[in-house]
Amino acid sequence: MTNNVLAVQEPPLVLSRPGNRGLQAWDAADELLIEAARERLQPGQRLALVDDAFGALTLALHDLEPTTIADNATLRGALADNGRSNGLEVEAPEDWMRPPLGPFDAIVMKIPRQIDYLEYLLRWANDVLVPGGLLMAGGMIKHIPDHGVGVFNRLVVTDQVLPARKKARVVVCQPGSAGLAGWEKQWLGYRLPASGLELRALPAVFARDHLDPGAHMLMPQVREAAASLAEGARVLDLACGNGVQGLTALLERQDLAVEFSDVSSQAIASAKANVKGAFPEADTRFEHGDGIAGNAGEFDLILLNPPFHDGGAVGDHIALRLFRQARRHLSPGGQLLVVGNRHLGYHKSLRRDFPQVRQLDADPRFVVFAASY
Structure with missing residues (x-):
């Protein structure tokens, strides 16, 4: 039976995955990112959430008033449905056609499977984070792209690699200097x-x-x-x-x-x-x-x-x-x-x-x- 209760905080969230309710609407990386954000962030800081899949990150951290950016349009409907199910009203997500402007004090990001898209996100983070800002990036270890560690080492400054749990990993970083301008692989x-x-x-x-x-x-x-x-x-x-x-x-x-x-x-x-x-x-x-x-x-x-x-x-x-x-x-x-x-x-x-x-x-x-x- 699919678990639909995310209980990393009180009150727990009831989440579903539109179009495929037999699959869980979050993963262990979401849980680790929520915990990492709770330990490190304070109300009043400007927070961006990148590529939340079905609303787990946005709804769990809603009191921090995050700006959510997602490439995938499925988040719009999932976030609205899961928000209503939990009595929460949140803003519709932004996307990469009109990305929000910085600066942000912190970014919480799901690590994508594509290596070039990972580089795009890290370079964008470098452009919009304040000096000394926090980037918390997490993913399921089996889905982290090959050579992903090298991309992190090249583009950002890793402060901590948090202990893996349930086959998921989170890294806490500070911004580097390389942004999107002049990156020949952007297109x-x-x-x-x-x-x-x-x-x-x-x-x-x-x-x-x-x-x-x-x-x-x-x-x-x-x-x-x-x-x-x-x-x-x-x-x-x-x-x-x-x-x-x-x-x-x-x-x-x-x-x-x-x-x-x-x-x-x-x-x-x-x-x-x-x-x-x-x-x-x-x-x-x-x-x-x-x-x-x-x-x-x-x-x-x-x-x-x-x-x-x-x-x-x-x-x-x-x-x-x-x-x-x-x-x-x-x-x-x-x-x-x-x-x-x-x-x-x-x-x-x-x-x-x-x-x-x-x-x-x-x-x-x-x-x-x-x-x-």
Whole structure:
């Protein structure tokens, strides 16, 4: 049975994980970070919380009036729901499209799995912390990226490495001098085959420095589908990343109305920069959200390369939710184009929501499907 009571303080918090209530809404690193913050911080200090997953940090430390920043849009709904469940009203989280300005006296941060995103966060912390300010960073040991210790040693001054507990670790640091300005890895990218169009992306974006093989396989099908659409047809690049599929549609037809949606604020910032750089006059919209917004309306073509990692959990639960949303937002006669790893068996999953599912392409690793009703 899933534990939903976080009891590191009084009164305890009752927390749930939206969309997957069978999984716990916090981990041992959250518990250690809450304890470390309680021991070291006082009311009146300006505190930033970075990448709280489902509200455990924000709600446990709410009396310190923290500013919460999260790349992942799922925190918005989780924080609102868990706040109501505990009788607490907190501000909606900020994101990396409009990051809050410093200075901060302290930062409490979950350590990300991506090494470049970790470097981004530490450099940002160096930019916004007051001299002598505190950075408390924690994560599950198995999820701390390779060479992460080296990044900490290079960018910040480590004061303490707290004793590990429940396979989690917290380090307490002071800021270093290296910030985001002049960091050559803040934006990385590649050129699309044939078109030569350059795509760049920020550190939290999947496959930001190379064209993902699955995405590459999907692109010809996107161009063919886009070519057959009526003028002004609505296209959605769902889980857009750097915007490669929506841009592929625009390379074929610049008269389409293309929307880009992703759960990552850095993905949306990257897609927007790429699209506005290549097609500044195109009819485009950008949505930082967890899937398709309920008021998004209908689309004539939805493009999807669904993620199958959700933090430490791996599976098809994200894809299944996106398939259901796509079905509700697909116009009559429209289609969903999906690429996925062969072992995930998306042909079976898609048939739960779509009466017509066709395989368009495949290789030993990936399969492309078209789904419609």
